[in-house]
Amino acid sequence: MDKREFLVFSGNSNPELAEKIVKKLGMELGSISIKRFSDGEIWVKYTENIRGREIFIIQSTNSPSDNLMELLIMLDAAKRASAKRITAVIPYFGYARQDRKDQPRVSITAKLIANLITTAGADRVMTMDLHAAQIQGFFDIPFDHIYASIIFTPLFRNYSDNLVVVAPDVGGIKLARAYARRLKASLVVIDKRRPEPNMAEAMNIIGNVEGKDVLLVDDIIDTGGTFQAAIYALKNAGAKKIFGVVTHAILSGQAIERIASSPIEKLYVSDTIRATKEYPVDKIEYRTVADIFAEAILRTHKNESISSLFEIDKD
Numbered sequence: 001m002d003k004r005e006f007l008v009f010s011g012n013s014n015p016e017l018a019e020k021i022v023k024k025l026g027m028e029l030g031s032i033s034i035k036r037f038s039d040g041e042i043w044v045k046y047t048e049n050i051r052g053r054e055i056f057i058i059q060s061t062n063s064p065s066d067n068l069m070e071l072l073i074m075l076d077a078a079k080r081a082s083a084k085r086i087t088a089v090i091p092y093f094g095y096a097r098q099d100r101k102d103q104p105r106v107s108i109t110a111k112l113i114a115n116l117i118t119t120a121g122a123d124r125v126m127t128m129d130l131h132a133a134q135i136q137g138f139f140d141i142p143f144d145h146i147y148a149s150i151i152f153t154p155l156f157r158n159y160s161d162n163l164v165v166v167a168p169d170v171g172g173i174k175l176a177r178a179y180a181r182r183l184k185a186s187l188v189v190i191d192k193r194r195p196e197p198n199m200a201e202a203m204n205i206i207g208n209v210e211g212k213d214v215l216l217v218d219d220i221i222d223t224g225g226t227f228q229a230a231i232y233a234l235k236n237a238g239a240k241k242i243f244g245v246v247t248h249a250i251l252s253g254q255a256i257e258r259i260a261s262s263p264i265e266k267l268y269v270s271d272t273i274r275a276t277k278e279y280p281v282d283k284i285e286y287r288t289v290a291d292i293f294a295e296a297i298l299r300t301h302k303n304e305s306i307s308s309l310f311e312i313d314k315d
Contacts, residue, residue: 006053007030008297012066013060018058020290021293021297057075060092062250071117076120085123086121091289093110096131097132110135124141125143126296128146128247164187167189173187176189218246220247222253223258232262
């Protein structure tokens with residue numbers, strides 16, 4: 001008889017993070033076989049019995065779309081294998097930026113993804129730092145939204161006397177406010193305008209950064225255009241040292257080069273997305289979120305509250 005109380009499985013999007021999570025839990029990843037046919041079709045089989053078992057599937061849904069498809073097939077296979085309760089642990093929830101119909105004839109893709117995950121068989125979803133918090137309402141199943149601020153804020157306790165926290169746009173105010181509250185720092189907002197996707201122009205800084213150390217906070221860094229523009233705008237406004245904290249490091253296109261050439265001191269990112277490139281170690285530094293997810297998984301299994309893991313400003 002298998003004495004493990006629950007099982008944790010991983011797809012191929014971020015096996016390194018999954019390994020760290022199960023290590024924190026004092027267990028090993030469940031046995032699963034994921035193969036691809038020559039035409040690219042994905043085939044999944046659980047190679048151990050999961051009937052009547054609680055299982056957690058760890059899989060971020062960043063590009064390529066195979067990661068999302070893998071998750072859906074893993075969920076479906078688990079449901080058909082009669083798993084008792086299936087939790088989709090999605091450290092990075094892809095397509096979250098498509099959360100509304102902001103122009104004619106476009107998809108609300110985040111809602112579509114929510115429907116797919118639910119239909120595929122998830123009984124519960126767990127994710128970190130959603131780009132748009134209202135996506136929780138797209139799901140008709142329990143949804144746990146946890147935050148990475150708990151691993152980043154201790155890095156800046158010593159700067160509290162001269163530190164301001166900056167939101168790179170109006171949409172990031174709630175997240176930045178949570179950091180500012182934890183660090184007892186002032187909050188500054190950058191008013192930006194985006195002429196087209198992945199391009200942003202910083203227009204106006206709302207607040208004072210002159211002579212201050214700055215912590216620039218965001219949930220996602222993709223091409224780095226917005227982040228780079230914010231860094232230079234802050235520097236031109238008289239900021240002293242500029243640090244960055246970003247949960248999801250997509251870092252596509254010229255993002256790494258932009259960060260490396262900018263006057264930022266250090267950019268701290270989490271490992272919700274698997275690193276596919278070698279980053280300049282003097283500028284970009286990783287912090288793992290394995291501890292948070294391990295604790296959230298354990299508390300979920302025990303039906304305990306995990307509210308302390310997703311504390312954020314309620315204002």
